[in-house]
Amino acid sequence: MSQDSKAMVKEAEAPAGYETVHAKSPVFYDIYERKAELKNQTHYCPGCGHGVAHKLIAEAIEDLGLQNRTIFVSPVGCSVFAYYYFDVGNVQAAHGRAPACATAIKRTCPEKIVISYQGDGDLAAIGTAEIVHAANRGEKIAVFFVNNAIYGMTGGQMAPTTLVGQKSTTSPWGRRPVNEGYPLHMAELLSTLEAPAYVERVALCDNKNIMKARRAIRRALENQRDGVGFSFVEILSPCPTIWGKEPVDARRWVLEKLVPAFPLNVFRDRKLDTSPSTMPPQRTVTDVLEISAKDESAQRVAVQHPHHFREYTIKVAGFGGQGVLLLGQLLTEMGMREGLEVSWLPSYGPEMRSGSAHCHVCLSKERIGSPLISHPDVLIAMNEISLRKFASQVVPGGVILYNRERLPADFALPQARVICIPASEIADKLGSTKVTNIVLMGALLEETECLLPDTAMSVLETKIKKLDLLEIDRQALAAGRNFIDSHVRVGAVSQPDGFAY
Amino acid sequence: MRQLCKGNVAIVKGAILAGCRSFYGYPITPASEITEAAALYIPQVGGTFLQAESEVAAINMVYGAAAAGARVMTASSGPGLSLMQEGISYIAGAELPCVIVDVVRGGPGLGNIAPEQSDYFAMVKGGGHGNYHNLVLAPASVQEMADLTTLAFELADKYRNPAIVLADGFIGQMMEPLELEYRESAPPEKPWAVKGTPETQKNLISSIYLEPDDLEDHQRKLEAKYKRAQQTEPRWELYDTGDADILLVGYGITSRILRSAVEAARSQGQRVGLFRPITLWPFPSEALVKAASTVREVLVVELSNGQMVEDVRLALNGKVPVEFYGRTGGNVPSVEEIHADVLARMSVMFEREMLGRMMPVQ
Structure with missing residues (x-):
């Protein structure tokens, strides 16, 4: 402590024989060490309402015994330095974001008292979204909104609450609704929401009203202590310096100009939080992350497949909704269970919800580099568009499984072996078009032997919980395999161009 | 599991x-x-x-x-x-x-x-x-x-x-x-x-x-x-860099494609390696300098118009030529595309070298 400030402390002490009537609340620091100079007085101008508002809040914290469990969030604006004064935990927030910041503090420390203290530019202009949504969520915090109808810290620019006709440095001819719109009434606005528990507007214009403000502030903190809900107190407050008025005149201006424009009222006062609350189920980390022992046993595959490849790549393509991505995922999961390195890469985004979809599956005995496949070993084309789009990409000697009875007449033959299989019809006969992809999977496994049918069943068993659906899948897998067996291997004659039909 | x-x-x-x-x-x-x-x-x-x-x-x-x-x-x-x-x-x-x-x-x-x-x-x-x-x-x-x-x-x-x-x-x-x-x-x-x-x-x-x-x-x-x-804190990964003529540098998904490109190149006997930064800040500059100390050219590949390449150039500070290959808009280069680009660079590199040998230095 410097010599100067020591001297000032001494001055502040009451001389012997006198009783100090206006004692400083212990919720304020005795000396404002965080201030650069004049550590015994605030940075607020004479007659400013912030000092009064601070005092009322400090006294309420003191009287309710909340000092060592309070967290005060200060805004950007004149009260950015609230942490100079309040001897409580302090967090200084970005401009307008104090309600968001306070939301997360309260959620992190639900038992603590969290105060967001904001001015009109902070709360009602740049931070409009944050205050509306914090109020709408019913965050159990107290918000003190100091409205003096002007930007103080930055030197007198127009606020969202500046009165119609009121001059400011950015409304030099007075606020004109045609250009700047009308003053925002935050208390009224927030009281249209369902969640807030308490919304009141008060004014620091005379002693009677200051006592009302005192009660409102106390009420907001009591609400939070009792877990009632979101409390909002709008405080109409004088700014003599920027308004260009003497402190006494400034107070009168609050009463005569601000109060008529911003009526004093209790807009909402609800005792208890009645919003319905349901808790999600609580589980262990290992269960939630699927790393418990029971997951492990479900996935064990007894037989290791003698894979005939170093790397095998499959592209599945079709319409969104045909189970394109799922088929790819199932193959990937099978590869993983057979001890391979695997990757699955989908096309993604809004087009997936109506248009075409495709995915890339890599099965490999070694670490996979690119999960993108330029030239797949197998293309599973679930519709004609996919066949036309991707057939030419398949490696020479690769396989194309096409979900139709025959190729389109004008289709230029690729170098790959094409197998046409009416998978949708087969699936329909089994009772569900949805298993078209599983029919194709059966055909793929039978034709290429890249993975084991047993692995397919074990994967399907863990993915499909309904027994009747699982049975259809089992039949679909068998039907796909049979088709290859009977039509392609035995019945069908391989034609000179390499086609089965 | x-x-x-x-x-x-x-x-x-x-x-x-x-x-x-x-x-x-x-x-x-x-x-x-x-x-x-x-x-x-x-x-x-x-x-x-x-x-x-x-x-x-x-x-x-x-x-x-x-x-x-x-x-x-x-x-x-x-x-x-x-x-x-x-x-x-x-x-x-x-x-x-x-x-x-x-x-x-x-x-x-x-x-x-x-x-x-x-x-x-x-x-x-x-x-x-x-x-x-x-x-x-x-x-x-x-x-x-x-x-x-x-x-x-x-x-x-x-x-x-x-x-x-x-x-x-x-x-x-x-x-x-x-x-x-x-x-x-x-x-x-x-x-x-x-x-x-x-x-x-x-x-x-x-x-x-x-x-x-x-x-x-x-x-x-x-x-x-x-x-x-x-x-x-710098972290990075090397792949086949020991004897590389060209060092590929890429992070994230690009590094996966580059890894496959290195494999494709190596399978044809071309000496290509990969340096993959895992921490982008702090950038593994020292490790990169070391990995690039014996290469003839560095090729940075990004899905951008050239951003990390600036840090690569800062790290190497002119010691090695640093070239850039970028794709944007959601286009992702294929392994073949990168491999072809590497091949083209190698042939230019060797051509220059041959010319340099034929021209007697005065």
Whole structure:
């Protein structure tokens, strides 16, 4: 402590024989060490309402015994330095974001008292979204909104609450609704929401009203202590310096100009939080992350497949909704269970919800580099568009499984072996078009032997919980395999161009 | 045990293993699965998930939760990260630890939702206002989405600094085997946090320093911290660099394509290697200089118009020619495309060399 400030402390002490009537609340620091100079007085101008508002809040914290469990969030604006004064935990927030910041503090420390203290530019202009949504969520915090109808810290620019006709440095001819719109009434606005528990507007214009403000502030903190809900107190407050008025005149201006424009009222006062609350189920980390022992046993595959490849790549393509991505995922999961390195890469985004979809599956005995496949070993084309789009990409000697009875007449033959299989019809006969992809999977496994049918069943068993659906899948897998067996291997004659039909 | 998992979901799993029980986010393609997985998993392990009204609110919620001592994260993609930049600057200024995930999509503006690596500058060079750095980790697999997220929490706490996981649409959307092991996470004590307790009553979280000398001191303190990170935290991976003529440099999904390109080149006897930065900030400059000390040319490949290439050039400082190959708009180069480009460069390189041998030096 410097010599100067020591001297000032001494001055502040009451001389012997006198009783100090206006004692400083212990919720304020005795000396404002965080201030650069004049550590015994605030940075607020004479007659400013912030000092009064601070005092009322400090006294309420003191009287309710909340000092060592309070967290005060200060805004950007004149009260950015609230942490100079309040001897409580302090967090200084970005401009307008104090309600968001306070939301997360309260959620992190639900038992603590969290105060967001904001001015009109902070709360009602740049931070409009944050205050509306914090109020709408019913965050159990107290918000003190100091409205003096002007930007103080930055030197007198127009606020969202500046009165119609009121001059400011950015409304030099007075606020004109045609250009700047009308003053925002935050208390009224927030009281249209369902969640807030308490919304009141008060004014620091005379002693009677200051006592009302005192009660409102106390009420907001009591609400939070009792877990009632979101409390909002709008405080109409004088700014003599920027308004260009003497402190006494400034107070009168609050009463005569601000109060008529911003009526004093209790807009909402609800005792208890009645919003319905349901808790999600609580589980262990290992269960939630699927790393418990029971997951492990479900996935064990007894037989290791003698894979005939170093790397095998499959592209599945079709319409969104045909189970394109799922088929790819199932193959990937099978590869993983057979001890391979695997990757699955989908096309993604809004087009997936109506248009075409495709995915890339890599099965490999070694670490996979690119999960993108330029030239797949197998293309599973679930519709004609996919066949036309991707057939030419398949490696020479690769396989194309096409979900139709025959190729389109004008289709230029690729170098790959094409197998046409009416998978949708087969699936329909089994009772569900949805298993078209599983029919194709059966055909793929039978034709290429890249993975084991047993692995397919074990994967399907863990993915499909309904027994009747699982049975259809089992039949679909068998039907796909049979088709290859009977039509392609035995019945069908391989034609000179390499086609089965 | 291995589980098949999507990259975006692995992020949340890694976060929960790291002890993260706080997630504040806003959905955006292609990062939405992170927010969805957080909404599903985090409340079940007793944590807080909140969908904010915007990315602006989300990052300021992260600020609040971190100020109160929580291990906290958020996730988004390019446009959302643009909105978060002010908040990240405050978090860095107030020295709060948190993890932020950017699953990069195509830009600028609305761009598209396909993968790009065009947020490198925004994340690695700061992005918000003022002198600060983010710690930036670049996963290249689903496993690393989890592992590097866990690491990001540790580094964030170690340095009291925001840590970014910089992924891309592909790594976020793809599925690969993921192996997780449960361990008790023990986030460090945070005596500086504001917790509403008598012990933390005098604490203040703020980034404001009105006096020029105070702010300069604060920045010097940050600078010292960044220097410490630069000395101890760079991470990278080498692949077949020993005898390489051309060194490929790429991160994230690009490094996977480059790895395949190296294999394709090696199978034809061309000597090509790969240097993959895992930390983008601090950039593994020293390791890169070492890896590039014997090569004839460095080729940087990015899904951008050339951003990381600047750090490669700064690191190598003219010692080796540094060339660039970039694709944008969601286009991703194929292995064949990269291999062909490498071949063309090699033939030019050898041609020049032959010419140099034929021309006698006067």
